[in-house]
Amino acid sequence: MIKNSEVRYAASPREVKRMDTQELRDEFLVEEVMTVNEIKWVYSHYDRFMVAGVVPKNDVTLETVDELKSEYFLERREIGIINIGGKGAVTVDGTVYELDNKEALYIGQGNQEVVFSSESSNNPAKFYLNSTPAHKAFPTKKIGTNDVEVVELGAPETANARTLRKYIVNSVVDVCQLQMGMTSLKSGSVWNTMPAHVHDRRMEVYFYIEVPEGQSVCHFMGQTDETRHIWMQNEQAVISPPWSIHSGSGTSNYTFIWGMAGENLDYSDMDTANIPDLR
Numbered sequence: 001m002i003k004n005s006e007v008r009y010a011a012s013p014r015e016v017k018r019m020d021t022q023e024l025r026d027e028f029l030v031e032e033v034m035t036v037n038e039i040k041w042v043y044s045h046y047d048r049f050m051v052a053g054v055v056p057k058n059d060v061t062l063e064t065v066d067e068l069k070s071e072y073f074l075e076r077r078e079i080g081i082i083n084i085g086g087k088g089a090v091t092v093d094g095t096v097y098e099l100d101n102k103e104a105l106y107i108g109q110g111n112q113e114v115v116f117s118s119e120s121s122n123n124p125a126k127f128y129l130n131s132t133p134a135h136k137a138f139p140t141k142k143i144g145t146n147d148v149e150v151v152e153l154g155a156p157e158t159a160n161a162r163t164l165r166k167y168i169v170n171s172v173v174d175v176c177q178l179q180m181g182m183t184s185l186k187s188g189s190v191w192n193t194m195p196a197h198v199h200d201r202r203m204e205v206y207f208y209i210e211v212p213e214g215q216s217v218c219h220f221m222g223q224t225d226e227t228r229h230i231w232m233q234n235e236q237a238v239i240s241p242p243w244s245i246h247s248g249s250g251t252s253n254y255t256f257i258w259g260m261a262g263e264n265l266d267y268s269d270m271d272t273a274n275i276p277d278l279r
């Protein structure tokens with residue numbers, strides 16, 4: 001068993017209201033997600049959601065961590081994987097699943113050996129990983145770009161025109177509680193998830209990618225009448241508590257991967273804020 005993990009406890013709205021910039025960043029921002037040849041987990045106490053990334057220039061095996069007190073990582077967990085790099089493969093108990101850029105894999109509870117690899121170490125795969133507790137073993141399934149559910153949202157006039165792709169949702173793959181997808185802002189649009197919403201039944205983690213060099217994304221969080229912001233760079237992730245809005249605005253367009261877990265699998269269960277009511 002290796003110690004390659006960090007715990008983030010669950011903070012309440014009352015605590016967060018009093019946090020300064022550094023405290024907010026320490027609590028919610030995951031600055032380094034993609035690590036070469038190793039996996040460094042962040043374990044959030046919001047719905048026990050785990051987030052990490054791996055760039056396997058050599059083969060990397062998924063190991064359990066102290067926090068889980070389990071024989072192997074997926075003993076009581078499920079995991080979702082989206083590749084944002086070059087061609088790679090994930091081998092699950094001997095079965096090889098090749099994953100090209102923007103292809104995903106869901107692996108159900110009970111699989112014992114998971115190995116990440118790249119086709120070429122010069123253009124390695126970059127696997128983004130989200131994991132949640134699981135109560136049932138659902139089959140492992142690859143989700144290609146043609147399998148996803150695509151939704152067009154927003155408009156250029158409100159600078160929020162974007163394409164949302166649902167990869168790991170219960171209409172695409174059987175899951176216990178994990179949901180994952182990817183949203184891409186169109187050129188000229190900068191606002192994601194605006195109007196902002198809260199879903200007290202589920203927490204969420206955002207992983208901002210494809211932020212051009214020299215640009216940044218300002219992530220918004222907090223209660224609708226008490227918002228805070230965190231400036232984020234390319235390939236950083238942020239934990240969004242269930243009681244918090246989650247929205248962002250960039251200095252250019254960008255993409256992000258969202259992952260959720262909690263009480264239900266109902267993607268549409270969200271309470272939308274009235275934009276002029278945001279404070």
Ligand SMILES: O=C(O)C(=O)C[C@H](O)C(=O)CO
Nearest residue numbers: 162164183192193194258270
């Ligand atoms: O741009 C959006 O809108 C999203 O991507 C919304 C997220 O998927 C979300 O917050 C789901 O609850």
Ligand SMILES: [Zn+2]
Nearest residue numbers: 197199204246
């Ligand atoms: Zn949401």
